[in-house]
Amino acid sequence: MSTGPSSPIGILDSGVGGLSILRALRRELPAESLIYVADQAHLPYGPRPLAEIRTFVQHITTFLLAHNAKLIVVACNAASAAGLHDLRAMFPDVPFVGMEPAVKPAAAATHSGVIGVLTTAATANGTLYASVRERFAANVQVETVICPELVEAVEANATSPAALQPLFERVLAPALARGIDQLVLACTHFPFAVEALQAFVGPQVAIIDPSPAVARQARRVLADRQLLATEASQPTLRYYTTGDARRFSTLASNLLGEPVQAQALRWAGEQLLAGD
Numbered sequence: 609m610s611t612g613p614s615s616p617i618g619i620l621d622s623g624v625g626g627l628s629i630l631r632a633l634r635r636e637l638p639a640e641s642l643i644y645v646a647d648q649a650h651l652p653y654g655p656r657p658l659a660e661i662r663t664f665v666q667h668i669t670t671f672l673l674a675h676n677a678k679l680i681v682v683a684c685n686a687a688s689a690a691g692l693h694d695l696r697a698m699f700p701d702v703p704f705v706g707m708e709p710a711v712k713p714a715a716a717a718t719h720s721g722v723i724g725v726l727t728t729a730a731t732a733n734g735t736l737y738a739s740v741r742e743r744f745a746a747n748v749q750v751e752t753v754i755c756p757e758l759v760e761a762v763e764a765n766a767t768s769p770a771a772l773q774p775l776f777e778r779v780l781a782p783a784l785a786r787g788i789d790q791l792v793l794a795c796t797h798f799p800f801a802v803e804a805l806q807a808f809v810g811p812q813v814a815i816i817d818p819s820p821a822v823a824r825q826a827r828r829v830l831a832d833r834q835l836l837a838t839e840a841s842q843p844t845l846r847y848y849t850t851g852d853a854r855r856f857s858t859l860a861s862n863l864l865g866e867p868v869q870a871q872a873l874r875w876a877g878e879q880l881l882a883g884d
């Protein structure tokens with residue numbers, strides 16, 4: 609099977625977080641077919657060792673390529689931190705778009721000289737984060753806030769301002785007190801909690817959600833390779849999870865505001881198999 613303009617874009621994340629990227633991709637590229645894989649059997653990725661995340665991501669990529677994906681969007685900061693470099697080396701002919709913490713626009717926009725980066729441990733520990741800080745934030749104070757609890761809250765559909773207030777008091781209040789005026793969402797789950805986040809940090813703090821920029825980057829990569837779907841194509845959307853397909857479908861329908869019917873995938877050793 610060879611890939612072409614009508615082949616799908618493959619998207620992966622540990623859970624529903626990457627749907628924030630899928631949503632942006634659909635706005636930017638409505639003619640594209642998409643295959644989404646959520647590795648909920650291994651959620652959360654954030655607290656895991658980078659080497660372990662890297663292995664998961666390599667096998668999910670193999671699954672997506674077997675389903676003819678023409679581009680892989682690593683819609684997970686943790687997975688990008690752990691695996692993007694090696695994925696590009698392992699699959700040199702495959703285009704990848706990954707996530708990197710949006711420190712650059714935050715550093716460019718800050719007036720207080722202090723920016724916050726809300727993320728998970730895997731992303732904070734990766735060399736990608738060290739590199740963006742070095743390149744773009746040399747003259748800016750960076751407050752890194754590690755918050756795996758917010759991943760769990762999004763997965764549990766518990767993102768009301770009231771539900772998240774105690775967590776934000778504990779983890780975000782210290783960064784606010786140090787004067788952040790930009791808050792970078794460096795985990796793809798977090799845009800689904802943006803209302804509660806904005807309510808907590810107040811209007812004087814700008815929240816930076818990188819998903820529209822990631823979707824524009826996907827457009828550029830496809831255009832360069834002449835792989836953009838034509839306007840006339842009938843896009844298909846397929847969703848898979850290594851967790852509970854029914855639960856995923858309910859939550860994803862809720863987050864995307866349209867019906868989602870996910871299929872179950874299971875890990876058989878290092879391979880992903882559909883069904884059962």
Ligand code: DGL
Nearest residue numbers: 625653654685686795796
């Ligand atoms: N959504 C993922 C990210 O962007 C990871 C969440 C997790 O599983 O820890 O980092």
